[in-house]
Amino acid sequence: MINFVKPTLLDIPLMQQLVAQEVKNGNILERNSSEMATTIRSYIIAYDGVKIVGFVAVHIHTDKLCEIRSLVVDSEYRKNGIGGTLIEKAIDEAKFYHLESILVLTYQQKLFEKYGFKVIAKESIPETKIWADCIKCKHFPICDEIALTLNIS
Ligand SMILES: CC(C)(COP(=O)(O)OP(=O)(O)OC[C@H]1O[C@@H](n2cnc3c(N)ncnc32)[C@H](O)[C@@H]1OP(=O)(O)O)[C@@H](O)C(=O)NCCC(=O)NCCS
Numbered sequence: 653m654i655n656f657v658k659p660t661l662l663d664i665p666l667m668q669q670l671v672a673q674e675v676k677n678g679n680i681l682e683r684n685s686s687e688m689a690t691t692i693r694s695y696i697i698a699y700d701g702v703k704i705v706g707f708v709a710v711h712i713h714t715d716k717l718c719e720i721r722s723l724v725v726d727s728e729y730r731k732n733g734i735g736g737t738l739i740e741k742a743i744d745e746a747k748f749y750h751l752e753s754i755l756v757l758t759y760q761q762k763l764f765e766k767y768g769f770k771v772i773a774k775e776s777i778p779e780t781k782i783w784a785d786c787i788k789c790k791h792f793p794i795c796d797e798i799a800l801t802l803n804i805s
Pocket of ligand 1: 674679680721722723724725726729730731732733734735736737756757758759760762763
């Protein structure tokens with residue numbers, strides 16, 4: 653059985669290990685251990701026993717907008733619904749905080765559309781995101797990810 657929980661700082665080394673390959677692949681933006689520590693409360697992790705098999709972060713940009721970041725599932729555990737459940741948990745968390753919409757930048761358009769996300773023009777991505785994150789990305793400024801949002805208000 654997979655358990656979905658909030659992580660502690662002790663989970664960070666294994667979270668870093670899990671995401672390393674996807675950072676190399678350019679699917680997920682690198683966040684070092686201290687950045688992960690300062691944002692640890694934004695994460696939800698999936699455990700199979702004592703093994704971390706996936707995680708996601710819900711990063712709050714403004715009092716209305718948050719972003720799903722760093723969604724990853726261990727390659728041996730994919731296609732079993734863990735990624736989808738992490739997206740659902742992230743949506744629940746965003747609703748808990750009374751945010752109005754959720755942004756995601758991803759290559760996984762189909763997966764997010766299953767949960768109601770709709771494609772938006774890249775021009776509507778908030779500047780807070782561009783200057784905080786995109787600028788650090790190896791694909792910047794030629795970004796081929798798809799921007800999607802979900803309205804939850
Ligand atoms: C994207 C990612 C997190 C998805 O994780 P996952 O656990 O495989 O996600 P799910 O299992 O919920 O869904 C994946 C697919 O498996 C299908 N699926 C889910 N449960 C299934 C089951 N029991 N049997 C067969 N297929 C299943 C889903 O319908 C979905 O199909 P789709 O690809 O046609 O949309 C994972 O592939 C990953 O870590 N990729 C690399 C990092 C990345 O790209 N992250 C996204 C950044 S936003």
